[in-house]
Every structure is written in structure tokens, then in C-alpha cells.
Amino acid sequence: MEAESSIAFLSPMRLYEREKPFFSNIPFFEIEGARQSNLRTLHEPVTVHDIRGKENAYTLEQNGFQLVKEEAFGTSKDFEDDSWIMKEYEPKVKEIIKRATGAERVEIFDFTKRKMMPGFEPGSYGTKSASSPIPTAHCDNTLGSCLRRVMRDMGDEATILLKERVQIINLWRPLSGPIKDWPLAVCDYSSIDHRDMIATDMIFPHYDGEVFSMIHNKNQRWFYLSDQNPDELWLLKCAETDQSVGMAKLCAHGSFRMKNLPLEFTPRESIEFRTMVFFPSVPK
Template sequence: MGEHTEYIARHIKTDLCFGKRLNVDNSAQIEFTKGKQENKHKKMQVLPEKHNVQVRDIRGQESSYTLDKNGFVYLLHEMPELARVSDEEYVKETIIPETESLVRNITGATRTVTFAHRVRCLAEDGALLARNRAPAHSVHSDFTIRGALHNLETVFPDTRERKRLLTGRVLIINVWRPLKPIQRDPLTVCDWSSVNIKAESIPTCVILPNGWNEVGRYAFSPSQRWCYLSAQQPNEPLIFTQFDGSKVDEGGFTVPHSAFVDPEYSDFAARESLEIKMFAFV
């Protein structure tokens, strides 16, 4: 893990944008047309509210965190020629297969199927959704249980195959890797052991021109523990859980995460990162 015996942690106090939990109905629906939000179609929007939190730097303590206990893990893993991420064939033929192999090794999965990948930077309009490449500055998870099962149905439309897959443990894993050392807009993840999903999750159905997804927004709780890895390097990917079929009865396992502002680096060059989302069948 490249842990250090002597390291001064850079814990950061910063504002994170949470969802405001509504008393009457804690669900919301947002529609998008051509990738942009259409206000006239909104049934109800999650109200945002900022809270100042401490984001804890776990540099030097990486091995204390695991997928099963905390919902995330940082690993040392070299990936050759990351500068070629704009080459879609190279991504599909080299980067994705090597990333899937990494996930199989750490989860014990016998099969992995990538269904989405995206390079993030500050190159596009923050109002965009599916095509947006800007860092997401709001606390969210990529799926709820409902959204994950719908995505499984989309990726595996054959009913018999899907039923067979669901007899085992089905995970959705997000692998987030810097393309350059992270300074501006690092990513923070919430230690899953500090999340009360039934009290804090706000399901949000997003309607897109080609389908829908249900993502999770999260309400703030002072018991939440937010973590990041300072000066995260391209060979230090973050792996975190966005669905675990074995935890459905407990309300899910969908780790909240968000980009955040580190005041020391707010004027630095835009952050560049690659995220790869996949099903892992254990």
C-alpha cells in the first residue's frame, strides 16, 4: 500500500453538498432531455444543503480500510500508458481488462462485466448529466438497490441468465483512478460503517432520453466519517462498492462519495481521473 511510518495527515475542513431529507416524501424524480435538466418536467427535486465536515486523510493507514468493512479500499496497482485514455480501443483492450482483473483479485469474483467508463475533468458543462465530465460536487451514490437491479436487467436482458446470476453474490464496483497526481477536487468517500442508509438515503430517479436510473442522494449526519487519500497518485486506484446483492435486506451497500474543494489547491489545474464501473459476480 505504500504506507508511511512518518506522515503528517492533511485532514481538511470543507463544505459538502448533501440532500435535504423531506418529511413528506423522501423520493425525488428529475428528468433530463439531451443530457440537460428540464425544470418543467421535474416532479420534485432534492433540496441541497451544505454542511461543513472534516475529511480525514488516511494516508499511512490505508490497510485499515477494506471493501467489506468500510465499502472502499485504496490499492497499489500500476496501469501502463494512462496517457492513452482518449484511445477508446486501448481503454477497451488494455485498461478495462486489467482493471477487471484487479477487481476479481480483491473480491474473489469469478466474472466481471464493465458497463460504463468515463474520464472526468473540467471540460464540460456542469448542467450535463450522462455526458458530463466535470467532478461531481454533491454527495451521492451511483445506484440505489432499485437502480442497481434495473441496471442489471439492462445489461443482462435475458431473464433466465439474470435469475441465475442473482443466485450468487452480485456487486457493482466503481474503480476511480487519477490520471495525474490529485491536487484540485479530490474525491472523498464515506466510511460505510458510519452510514445509516435507512435514515440518510434519498432515492432519486433520473429520467434520461434512453432510459432511467435511480441514484442515491444522502442527508447529512454528524456521525458520518469522510475519508480521502492526500496526493493520490495514478498507481493508487480507489475501489468502492455501489451495490452488494447480499446486503439488500439491510437496505443496501451504496457508498456515498463526492468531489470536494481543498482550499490549498482550488486554483490549480483541473483534476483528471478515470472511473470504471462493473458488475462483479462472486
């Protein structure tokens, strides 16, 4: 069924004509005149279309996102242990992405757990172990940040790897289900006007990243999967070096609040892995 809700988008301010959007993960609270961010957002009404029953109709190549079905592995409790995730689950993530894409090599560079906790606003840091869902339309990388990530993380192999096709793909899955509130919404790449994707600096203590913020456009087409369960996984393309016509280059995404919720439901809990994906053959 369609869901009528809202998603937060970057405000189309003239400020960004002279100043690049940014957000710092380094606290500047005690520095006079310093700004943590210059991001301003607006919540816009959005119709989010349900792909339930049409799960196989959307692909990474054409739409920038794809749903895959895998037997659920691990419990919500298991995923509280980062060492268990890295030892037991990360190898499964790599194999899932290889099978879905035909890639020969997948390297995970981080993961994020999210949980909607009572008393925390969406987009907040939540607890030490999990952040809250992000209600803002965005893409986790630009092509430039993808290339810099490979150069930074892959050492002496980077130059060789970048001679072939490279992607950044995120794997997103619930840790419990079905999801009733704050599901993930994904935007069909073919409906995106690239003038609405605005490069945004993300500043961390150990590196400077770059993501895309998104300005709202009525032509954008948004999708979600109703009652998503832990055996239903989103693959999101966040960067693509194949710039040929017709190839999806990215997937804008964000979470949204459902209306008419049941009286009792399990708050959303999810995990997202960010990976570098290499084609076709690379040094072993």
C-alpha cells in the first residue's frame, strides 16, 4: 500500500551558492563563533510506494536499489556484540553482495546500528551502541569520496583496483521485524534530477568525507517495503564508477514516519554495512 508521509530535504537556500553544506562530527560547542553545521532542512510531503509483491522489479543497475531475500542469521542480541558481527556476519555480507552483483571482491569499511529509542529524536545519536533512524534524504557517498575511500583504505592495491569498475554498496537489514515504524525509503535513480543532489562535507576526527544531500523535487519517486523482516535486505548503490548512460549512479534514501500505527509494535532496529565492491578480477 502507498504511505503518505514526509521526508526531510535540504532547504534550497541561496547560502549554498557561496558556502558548501557541511556537518561536523567534532564538537565545537566551546569554540566561540564556530558552527557545527550549516545544514537547513524542510519536511516535504511524499508518497512512498510499497514494493511488496513486486520485490524483483527493481535492480541496482536500473534503479540504484535492490531487495534480496536471505535466511535470517543471528538475533538482535547477537548484533549487540561488534566482535560477533565482524567474525560471524561480515563474511555473509560479502557473499550476499558478490552473488547479487557478480563482483569478485567486497571489502567492508564500516557498519552502523540504529534503534528507535523512547525519548530520542530521529537523526539523533541515540545511545552509545546505536544511533536513531535518519529522516533526511541523502546518499552516503559522492563519486569523489568513493575514489578517495579506495585510495585511503586499499593501500598499494588502490591504483590497480581503480583501473576497473568500483562501486560502494550498502547492505541494510532489520534486526527484528516486521518493521512498523520508520521504514527505509529509497528513491528511484531514474526520477532524480542531478541538480538536486548537493555535495556536502562530513567532518570526522580521522578524515573528511563527502555525501550528497538532496533537494525535494515533485518528480522524485520513492519506495519502501511494508512489514520488512530480517530476511529481507536492501542493497543500496551509493557510488558507481561506470558512468555510462542508463546506469544508476546512486541511491538517495532516508527513513519516514508511518501513520496509523498499531497500539503495540517493536521499535525499529536495523544495521547497515558500507562496502567497496570491485570488478572484475583483482589481485587476491
